[in-house]
Amino acid sequence: MPIYNPPLRDMQFVLHEVLHVAEELKALPAHAETDAETINAVIEEAGKFAAEVTFPLNISGDEEGCVLDKTTHEVKAPKGFKEAYAQFVEGGWPALSCDPQFGGQGLPFVVNQCLYEMLNSANQAWTMYPGLSHGAYEALVAHGTDAQKKTYLPKLTSGEWTGTMCLTEPHCGTDLGMLRTKAEPMADGNYKLTGNKIFISAGEHDMAANIIHLVLARLPDAPKGSKGISLFAVPKFIVKDDGSLGERNPIYCGGLEHKMGIHGNATAQIVIDGAVGSLVGQPHKGLAAMFVMMNAARLGVGNQSLGLTEVAYQNALAYARDRIQMRSLTGPKAKDKDADPIIVHPDVRKMLLTAKAYAEGGRALQIFCTLLLDKEHHHPDEKVRKDSGELVALLTPIVKAFITDNGHIATNACMQVFGGHGFIKEWGMEQFTRDNRINMIYEGTNTIQSLDLLGRKVLGNNGASLKKFGKLVGALVAEEGVNEKMSEFITPVAMLGEQLTKFTTEIGFKGFQNPDEVGAAAVDYLRVAGHFVFGYLFARMAQVALREIAAGNTDPFYVAKLQTARFYFAKLFPETATLMRTARAGSKVLMDTDAALA
């Protein structure tokens, strides 16, 4: 059976030693009281919950899956899911970073980030139930009417009710402009919705008393395309004026998908058969309202792969230290045994360190990003709010695509460490790869993320946001440029920054003449940008480690940080050499292929 130990020390390193989160939060009136002790105490408890309550349900949830009763349309989540969720609600976890005016605890997003990293390590399928709710919460906070807020937010905050995002239809996923679900105005100001949705995660289940579906649909007078989409809140049970649950709204599960992974989460076909809902935000502006959820969800998806990378790594490390097989190429190491533990082999170490580096880089980026989110929401200085928001927008597609692609590489490498045993279900390793696989697809495929990054976030503002991130790198170079010990970490990042700037200008010109040049370069570009960001964060982590060691700190933890950073720059970061080359190879070899793709 797999193991999981919450990586508290690694989180605290990023939170306190690298990013000085508590000091940064002091500048935000809403979070000025959140000190390091509070953060540490909360994540310690969160780690216990993940390791003790949801992690033991991960394999059984995968084996059992969800079951739909076709007569009642009710869905049963796997054994133990409901009870674990009740415990989650009981512990107040859904409310962690929710607004106190709706009953939330008002803690910063960075704390919620750490909670969710661990929940995802423990059980991605289970974690998606509360995770999706949080997206619905945020959309209603941003765009809900007072009545909607009053009706839904306290229960979504407490976790007594959960939420969903109903976007996709059978004929449209990426291209929501094509959606057909209809909403007709009723005399009382509500709307009657009709249509079919698919791929609705946590779409139906027995874990909460009510489910608030946020549904995209078209009003009768809607313009064609994506400018004619509106957002509606459609509860499973109508909420009466006194807050009690009324009649069952005809929005129900018509079927469950049989999937490669995340079996414990109900991926529902949702039939909407004249269900009553209320408009969220302005008519025809539903896509904008939905993006509030979507952006939060994209950061959340990166976090899912971070969690899987970490848990896969922990198990592969334990196995590699335990499993004996063959001798070291440099002579026996465990002479008292019939063979050496496989961790003596260079390539086994490479696979382990790949996962470790991607976990540590991913964790640093996720926390870096959520701290920016806290500043965007709560910093008293408008310019800081704006700048933070701009950086979050730039980094969101990188978090989503780079961390999930890395999760694919890492979980597969960790499975490979197990040899044949990695392919067997009971070891749990293959499940991590299967669960991770969806993260590269949903909430906008990784190709869509790359177009969002290069087309919108970079070229869309002439590289202004990228320059803002470049300034952070510049500051680090200025600070440490004369420190010889830092040059192995800083030089590659600075060099890549120069290349990236040049290439960005180049692709901007080429794309102006032929937009397919942007489409052809985007995926490679995103991975280069990802390494630029990871490189910066690894340099900052190495900086802290070098300072501690220079100050006489003998804790091997800091030596470990340097070793991981060195591995990263030697074995993973150089991928950028190929990526720059293939990105530059242009669109002709792709588009001029009608004969080949006939």
Next chain:
Amino acid sequence: MPIYNPPLRDMQFVLHEVLHVAEELKALPAHAETDAETINAVIEEAGKFAAEVTFPLNISGDEEGCVLDKTTHEVKAPKGFKEAYAQFVEGGWPALSCDPQFGGQGLPFVVNQCLYEMLNSANQAWTMYPGLSHGAYEALVAHGTDAQKKTYLPKLTSGEWTGTMCLTEPHCGTDLGMLRTKAEPMADGNYKLTGNKIFISAGEHDMAANIIHLVLARLPDAPKGSKGISLFAVPKFIVKDDGSLGERNPIYCGGLEHKMGIHGNATAQIVIDGAVGSLVGQPHKGLAAMFVMMNAARLGVGNQSLGLTEVAYQNALAYARDRIQMRSLTGPKAKDKDADPIIVHPDVRKMLLTAKAYAEGGRALQIFCTLLLDKEHHHPDEKVRKDSGELVALLTPIVKAFITDNGHIATNACMQVFGGHGFIKEWGMEQFTRDNRINMIYEGTNTIQSLDLLGRKVLGNNGASLKKFGKLVGALVAEEGVNEKMSEFITPVAMLGEQLTKFTTEIGFKGFQNPDEVGAAAVDYLRVAGHFVFGYLFARMAQVALREIAAGNTDPFYVAKLQTARFYFAKLFPETATLMRTARAGSKVLMDTDAALA
């Protein structure tokens, strides 16, 4: 439901136009009669069998899996598997490339290669049943006694009986020197075997009347380690002198593994409880005898991933042409529709072409390799036999690891083309990725393959075999060096050849001082070597296409070949830039990580 069209034209292109197989076979007395028409007729029929008989059982086989009856120890393969196998035997397919003296049809391995590519596309799990038998056949042909040949080979040839390879035990897979299964001599010259094997593919099933297990075990006087292992033939049912089946031998299935993929194949725990077997080959020389099977199996595993790459590609192409979603970045293409087919998007093409190029490169390499195998076995000139054998030995780890890793990349890319639908079982795409995943692990993990390549096949003979392959590249350069149109295909290969030669010398020196340098570089080295080989084959395919076009042939097939080759050199081959860099980064960043991996 997925589709599959046997790629006959692509096979014929490699067989006849690129490698001139029929002409080459004329030089081999055993195959002098096998002309192009015969080959084409056989593979056409083979394609029908794969597409019509086993392909329809692929998804159902995955859903049902195999079932063990714990009281009888008998295993039932999924519905239809037995009947399909009977049809396979009836059609004489198992005998295709077997020796006529045992009832075989005596066709060359290249024809069998094409048969198996298509069977693997259609249903890898099913194909492993006859595939494993073929390994047992070859081991007995090479090392069996006359009595063993007489008893077992006609039935293995006809396919009435199947065979297995019983190597792995719970505590040893890679490190067979540690195995514990015991064989004790009996008075009648036979041996009584006792032990436990795991991960035995096709280990028990209801598809054939008898199963011949080839089992590795230790004799009582066996030296410790890998020099004390012997090989035994242990039948499920004892074969009486008249050839009829006698009593049940106590070698049975103790359990079936629950796996990530290849559910239709019975991966058995085999309990050997005093079963009677006969020695194959010399005492304590079992590993050498086993390598006859193993090398054949390694080529076979590459072929499995080739098959999956091809079928995944075909389905992704069909979907990309059919699914409409968003508009082309350069303006609407399908103006009569609500959106364009997704094949207009550059990155969708990139994913498709990645799979196509890996299928075409893999097919060329597999056929190139099996033609060498035919020459190794049957060429009248000893030097040709020896040279061919040496090249096959060099290429075997490349076929196994490079093609299976490419299969991982390709099947995942094809699944990604489907977006969310790729994650849903009914589309069949995620099964291709799951089935492919084992190919990177079994018959020696891909790390083991890389050590075999760099340590044994390259450095082990001071690069002599690699130079032999280099001569082929040199000949192509000499032939086409003045042809300007060929330079885009030849120049990168020639340049990589120079880098590879230099790096090989470098790593040889470094490895002499520190063997971990070999272990640290091996995986990257193998992928570089893989691209060197693929690059050569793509250049040869481009050469043929250019000649046809120059001669006025207007068949778009040849234009397609050029487009795929150009894509390959522009977008896949440049991976070597990073691989050379990371291979050179050495072992220190891996081995000097005790703190990081604590």
